[in-house]
Amino acid sequence: MNKVILTAQNISKQYRLGVVGTGTLSHDINRWWASVRGKEDPYLKIGAENDRSKKAETDYVWALRDINFDVYDGDVLGIIGKNGAGKSTLLKILSRVTMPTTGKIKTKGRIASLLEVGTGFHPELTGRENIYLNGAILGMTKAEIKAKEEEIINFSGCELYVDTPVKRYSSGMRVRLAFAVAAHLEPDILVVDEVLAVGDAEFQKKAIGKMKDISGNDGRTVLFVSHNMAAVKSLCTRGIVLENGTSVFEGTAEESVDYYLSQNQDIGSNLSWNEEEAPGNDKIKLLSISVMNENDESNLFIDDEIRISYTFKSKIENSTLGTTISVSNQDESVVFSDGTLIFENQDSLVGTYTVTAGAPKKLLNSGSYYVSLIFGINKRYAVANLENIVSFSVNLGKDIKHNKRMPGTIYQELEWQLKKNE
Numbered sequence: 550m551n552k553v554i555l556t557a558q559n560i561s562k563q564y565r566l567g568v569v570g571t572g573t574l575s576h577d578i579n580r581w582w583a584s585v586r587g588k589e590d591p592y593l594k595i596g597a598e599n600d601r602s603k604k605a606e607t608d609y610v611w612a613l614r615d616i617n618f619d620v621y622d623g624d625v626l627g628i629i630g631k632n633g634a635g636k637s638t639l640l641k642i643l644s645r646v647t648m649p650t651t652g653k654i655k656t657k658g659r660i661a662s663l664l665e666v667g668t669g670f671h672p673e674l675t676g677r678e679n680i681y682l683n684g685a686i687l688g689m690t691k692a693e694i695k696a697k698e699e700e701i702i703n704f705s706g707c708e709l710y711v712d713t714p715v716k717r718y719s720s721g722m723r724v725r726l727a728f729a730v731a732a733h734l735e736p737d738i739l740v741v742d743e744v745l746a747v748g749d750a751e752f753q754k755k756a757i758g759k760m761k762d763i764s765g766n767d768g769r770t771v772l773f774v775s776h777n778m779a780a781v782k783s784l785c786t787r788g789i790v791l792e793n794g795t796s797v798f799e800g801t802a803e804e805s806v807d808y809y810l811s812q813n814q815d816i817g818s819n820l821s822w823n824e825e826e827a828p829g830n831d832k833i834k835l836l837s838i839s840v841m842n843e844n845d846e847s848n849l850f851i852d853d854e855i856r857i858s859y860t861f862k863s864k865i866e867n868s869t870l871g872t873t874i875s876v877s878n879q880d881e882s883v884v885f886s887d888g889t890l891i892f893e894n895q896d897s898l899v900g901t902y903t904v905t906a907g908a909p910k911k912l913l914n915s916g917s918y919y920v921s922l923i924f925g926i927n928k929r930y931a932v933a934n935l936e937n938i939v940s941f942s943v944n945l946g947k948d949i950k951h952n953k954r955m956p957g958t959i960y961q962e963l964e965w966q967l968k969k970n971e
Contacts, residue, residue, distance in 0.1 A: 658737025850946030
């Protein structure tokens with residue numbers, strides 16, 4: 550069994566809201582006086598939940614509260630959650646950029662962190678000089694850095710500019726070089742925040758491949774924060790879901806992603822609005838939308854037809870009007886999309902209309918899906934883009950070949966033939 554390389558015990562982090570510096574001396578004295586008397590920190594008893602959508606009712610907020618987990622040698626741990634859930638705060642604590650208010654972090658080995666674009670880089674130094682600076686910060690000797698120097702430069706793809714000051718680099722170039730340094734200096738634990746989203750698609754693919762090599766071939770540990778659920782599933786072995794600063798789920802990467810997405814999927818498959826509250830704009834208002842089978846039932850199975858029907862109110866005149874339906878899966882990858890021309894060169898399109906589109910049986914595998922709508926005029930301009938406006942789920946069903954979910958988004962029963970060769 551792999552050994553524990555990092556342990557988080559009852560990690561909590563409290564921040565003070567408002568203007569930094571106002572009243573902090575008196576608070577520090579109160580804390581000191583409590584510790585002298587052997588009393589608990591008085592400010593640990595107060596503090597709001599880390600919910601950015603609520604109005605503050607106290608000067609303190611708990612960015613993290615009672616986080617516990619172990620990371621094993623060779624693990625790739627994905628930390629996922631909404632913006633503001635506490636992911637970056639947790640990584641900063643694990644990287645020792647900031648200290649927890651309560652709790653302990655125990656680590657074995659060297660940690661390399663990539664938390665923000667250009668972290669640890671001096672803008673006036675060249676890319677090459679920053680490689681040595683960053684390596685020294687990570688605890689490498691000059692000889693160790695020199696042995697990896699060319700490999701780092703080649704991986705970053707910044708060879709042309711490596712002797713140019715970093716202040717002239719784009720954000721993408723800085724991320725490329727920073728990741729190359731962190732990944733090639735052989736850390737025992739590599740901590741990567743959402744910064745890879747700054748890089749282009751080619752670099753993201755290289756970076757994910759490198760992290761797989763680090764964890765798989767080298768047996769090292771990676772902590773990875775990303776909103777790209779496909780990348781989390783592909784790269785990570787385990788996952789933790791944070792919500793409002795607390796850990797709400799821990800399991801395999803796939804289980805964690807499914808849990809996270811299921812928490813954000815309570816949209817419903819049969820929705821309607823009055824005109825004032827309806828999504829859209831002054832050109833198009835969506836009054837209702839539903840996803841049903843051929844019997845007008847919302848409980849869908851693989852062997853059902855899928856019918857998407859929606860009613861909208863139009864105030865468009867003298868235009869061509871078209872609409873497009875896009876269906877995406879839980880990873881937010883588009884499964885299919887199709888559009889149609891509703892009206893062509895009409896003097897007036899003012900009125901209320903209903904559109905129905907049907908998909909055949911045995912098209913989608915079991916799982917959860919989202920529907921997005923686009924309305925466009927003159928075959929060119931989008932006048933309304935309603936993303937993930939409704940959700941629906943597809944169940945296994947009775948009249949299908951397999952009684953368990955097969956991998957993939959599309960459901961397809963193949964025709965099999967066996968022939969004995971003479």
